[in-house]
Amino acid sequence: DAGITQSPRHKVTETGTPVTLRCHQTENHRYMYWYRQDPGHGLRLIHYSYGVKDTDKGEVSDGYSVSRSKTEDFLLTLESATSSQTSVYFCAISEATRGLSGELFFGEGSRLTVL
Amino acid sequence: SQQGEEDPQALSIQEGENATMNCSYKTSINNLQWYRQNSGRGLVHLILIRSNEREKHSGRLRVTLDTSKKSSSLLITASRAADTASYFCATDGGGNTPLVFGKGTRLSVIA
Numbered sequence: 339d340a341g342i343t344q345s346p347r348h349k350v351t352e353t354g355t356p357v358t359l360r361c362h363q364t365e366n367h368r369y370m371y372w373y374r375q376d377p378g379h380g381l382r383l384i385h386y387s388y389g390v391k392d393t394d395k396g397e398v399s400d401g402y403s404v405s406r407s408k409t410e411d412f413l414l415t416l417e418s419a420t421s422s423q424t425s426v427y428f429c430a431i432s433e434a435t436r437g438l439s440g441e442l443f444f445g446e447g448s449r450l451t452v453l
Numbered sequence: 454s455q456q457g458e459e460d461p462q463a464l465s466i467q468e469g470e471n472a473t474m475n476c477s478y479k480t481s482i483n484n485l486q487w488y489r490q491n492s493g494r495g496l497v498h499l500i501l502i503r504s505n506e507r508e509k510h511s512g513r514l515r516v517t518l519d520t521s522k523k524s525s526s527l528l529i530t531a532s533r534a535a536d537t538a539s540y541f542c543a544t545d546g547g548g549n550t551p552l553v554f555g556k557g558t559r560l561s562v563i564a
Contacts, residue, residue, distance in 0.1 A: 342495075371551060380541065380556035381496070396551065428495055439483050439545030439552060444495035 341365050344429050344445040352453050357416040359448050361429030363409075368434035370412040371442070372396075372404065374425040381428065387412055388438070419452045426450075457485070457525075457542040457555035465561040472529040474558040476542030477522075483545050485518055485525050486552065490539045499527075499540075534564045 341364030351357055361370060371386040373396075383396030385404040393404050401423060403415045416423055426449050430442040457478040466472050476485070484503045488496040502509045502518045502525065509516045515528040529536055539559050543552040 373554075378556065381554040383551050383553070386551050397553075430496075437549040439549065441486065441498045441501060442488075442496070442543075442552060443498070446495045447493075 342445040350451045359414045361412045367431040369432045371430040373428045459555045459558040463559040476525045478544045481547035486543045488541045532562045
């Protein structure tokens, strides 16, 4: 299994509070991604990173920010959580050889509930 | 969005039968990939087929790609209860862009 660790795995928070999810990899892969998974929507890309300090927006980036200060860590921040951000969040990584369309390795997910 | 769409949304079969899932997409692609997700777990990559390939095999999996129809199919032969999972197709946009996933097919294999 690819070395990807997401934390926390489960979190319950209240509307308006800030939340940070962490993704840590030990594979030294160039690309890192945050997806959210919701019933009826499949997986949707939030943000992705193509290197340290290099990030870009995905399909559903509103209300989220990311940071990547080290190759191994990719943080997803909800500045002020809303109930619509209740979801399961998946981090994924991929190697540089195939670019952004290469094979993805996924973490186990972080289940976030915003009350 | 160039999201792929899987069909059917749900499929229930007996152990030993074959399972076929389809994926349609909207734009040109470099490659198309299939992933499996067991309940409560992360997705696992199954197979990648390039746009210049028509068929690919991996164990009991067979994937076909028809770029003229913008469609792909995943066949699982001699299914087992352990194949029970959701299956997703994912496509790129033909350039260097991240993968976009479909909504998935839920497969139930009954022993």
